[in-house]
Amino acid sequence: MxxxxxxxxxxxxxxxxxxxxxxxxxxxxxxxxxxxxxxxxxxxxxxxxxxxxxxxxxxxxxxxxxxxxxxxxxxxxxxxxxxxxxxxxxxxxxxxxxxxxxxxxxxxxxxxxxxxxxxxxxxxxYADFVAIDPYHFTLNMPSNHIYMLPAVVDPSNSQHFCDRVVDGIASIFLALKRRLSYEFCAFCSQNLIHTHKLMYQQESGLFDFRRMEVSPLLLVIDRRDDPVTPLLNQWTYQAMVHELIGIQDNKVDLRNIGKLPKDQQEVVLSSEQDAFFKANMYENFGDIGMNIKRLVDEFQQISKSNQSIQTIEDMAKFVDKYPEYRKMHGNVSKHVTLVTEMSKIVEERKLMLVSETEQELACNGGQVAAFEAVTNLLNNESVSDIDRLRLVMLYALRYEKESPVQLMQLFNKLASRSAKYKPGLVQFVLKQAGVVENVYTQHQPLLFQTMESISKGWLRDVDYPYVGNHFQQGRPQEVVIFIVGGTTYEESRSVALQNASNSGIRFILSGSVVLNSKRFLKDLEEAQRIARSSTAVI
Missing domain, CATH: 3.40.50.2060 (Sec1/Munc18 (SM) protein, domain 1)
Known part of the structure; x- marks a missing residue:
């Protein structure tokens, strides 16, 4: 369920x-x-x-x-x-x-x-989380950057972060009425593991649900294992709205995009309340335009039929349908506004051109061509500061070892072209996340490969050390994945598609926040600021 x-x-x-x-x-x-x-x-x-x-x-x-x-x-x-x-x-x-x-x-x-x-x-x-979609929830943690810092830098906030993660994980298992008996953890924070075990020991009676043949699997992942996914532009509807405009608790704030009627200044994007959004949330941007045109055409037909009110009976029928008519009108206006605004942003920031280079950096080889493409975009006046920064980060994560000289040239170019560039931020993400190697085939997030490994029984305990009380053999039927540092809507889409594939395993995605590139970079900047002011070695 x-x-x-x-x-x-x-x-x-x-x-x-x-x-x-x-x-x-x-x-x-x-x-x-x-x-x-x-x-x-x-x-x-x-x-x-x-x-x-x-x-x-x-x-x-x-x-x-x-x-x-x-x-x-x-x-x-x-x-x-x-x-x-x-x-x-x-x-x-x-x-x-x-x-x-x-x-x-x-x-x-x-x-x-x-x-x-x-x-x-x-x-x-037990509802100590925000359920965004049927298989995706978040804790909305404000100090999300803490996971990037050693506990010695800020012991109090580090422990608070771990406590909140443990509370959220406990709440989800209690809400599911599932016994939590073992887990694997790529985020090997001793604070997190210790806090989790202590809580489970103290409250073991609450988790005493009916035993299953194979217990649910809890997989705790570190966002730094895949820093590329939150840096990439998105081209499916839900993920694109979050990347270009922003979604908070399934609501989109449109007050800054122009003069809109009051009832359209904040709109809801929920798969539970909006049938069109539910059907199109994972569709590509090009298909969304055609689907919205069909929605507009359908609404126009209904509007024409409502104009032919000639009798009392016609009026009564219209009044009966009026709430649904108003709801449909609101839906059409909402989606037309969102797609229109995103189309404008794509054109202004030349995101088609930027995204083509991003895809090359994330998926294909060719360091020389990549260096030339990134350099050209850094010189392009239409490319925004945030897009320049993301491009250099993606290049650094892919080619740090292959081309340190060219990378330094890009650092210098970025500093000269982007007034808002924070010195050392690209180097900081390299220290945090390391070099990425061959994990982004066809723009699939690393999570996709992880779910496939679980489905096939190939999850390696070298990558995900087992930290539970006892180990159980057998493929789990339910897997709760918690990403410390935040999830993305691209990963949420991967989970939904995996669940729809009828593999026999239900995956549930969770994390400390829901990221777009702006939030990920903000967390990096805050962690870098604290690290610089601390005597601790990062």
Whole structure:
């Protein structure tokens, strides 16, 4: 059974807003903004008689006539804020739901603070992640650059990063009701492994689900094993929108692209709510244009039929269909706007030309031709600074050992042509990720080959050391892949296609964030800044 981005919030609301029990609930207090936003729109919450969605850090006005539902991560910070509110309650009743495992000490602390006995229930509801697509989730971790730094550089944030990763992995296995018994790990952080084992030992009873013949496999991967995938331009619909415009929690912010109606300034791209997007999210950009034209033609036909309203019966039929008509109108406008904007960006930045060279760098040989192509693009006034930087990074990752002299020439050229170029950033990515060798055939991310190796039983423990309590032979039926440092929509597409191939294994992709090239470069810059200010050797 795949993840459904709305399923967890649906069950929470089903529990909370049954009319015979919570007829007068009017407010949902939350800290997990992303999970709520992906699961439900504001209008859908209103239909459930949830009239106000607020944050525990902003809410102050007393509303003792209302019952409140809190949906929180069980962090020390959230528990402390909740204790302060319970000491002087704003609401008549508190119904507390936590997205992950709640410690006994935290329950005792809440009980001590509840002097007026306003807390009616406390439940754990395992949804400590954002389900973007049926087989893709993210933790939306803000300090994603931490994975690039040794723990000695920033011990506190390093441990916090590991704790958050472990919490997210635990939550997904609890949500799936799967026993986590062994895993392989290419991200060999001792902090991560130690934290994971400690949590599993302490909470082993929670994972005591029905045993399967072969336990699910957890594969933890380091983003630095494949730095090329997040650097490449994307040409399938979902991945391209994220690369050129940006997607956050299945929403696209269009306020900066021109004058648009208010209802189109932020649009939703969700395979659960948009049939056209679901059918086209993995299609190539050229095919999307033709498919959108068909969508427009279909809408025009419906519009013409609605213009021929001549009788009361015709009017009644139109009114019945009006919500669907409005929804279709919104969908057509949304996709036309997105494709129009992306076409403009592609032309302005000469991305067809840039991408052709990227493909040569990622897939084919020929260092001399590659050097010439990159040099020409660095001299092209239409090529943006970020595209110049990505091209030099891709060249460096491919040809560092073959052409150090030419690489230095590209460094100098990049510094002279790009005012925003950060000195040493290309060298930093080489230290972090090393030289890439023959893993990008036909633009397939390294993850694709990893999934094939799992399906064929060829996963090498030299590359992915086993770190579990006991090893089980046999091909797993379920594999959860967690990429420390972030996933990409190209990798999400690979997972969806692999699952559709009926290989007998279900893959679920997860990671600390969802990357595009801008976010990946931002993480690199932040890690480089901290590394330079530290005395630690990177």
């Amino acid at each position: 795949p993840f459904k981005p709305t399923i967890f919030l649906y069950h929470i609301l089903k529990i909370l807003i049954r009319r015979h029990r919570y007829k007068r609930i009017k407010i949902l207090i939350r800290k997990l903004v992303s999970i709520v936003n992906v699961g439900y729109s504001q209008s859908e919450l209103l239909q459930k008689e949830v009239f106000l969605v607020d944050s525990i850090y902003k809410s102050k006005e007393p509303m003792s006539h209302l019952k409140a539902v809190y949906f929180l991560r069980p962090t020390s910070e959230n528990i402390q804020h909740l204790r302060q509110q319970l000491a002087s309650p704003r609401f008549g009743e508190y119904h507390l739901f936590f997205s992950n495992i709640l410690k006994d000490t935290q329950i005792h602390n809440l009980a001590d603070a509840d002097g007026q006995e306003v807390v009616q229930q406390i439940q754990e509801f």
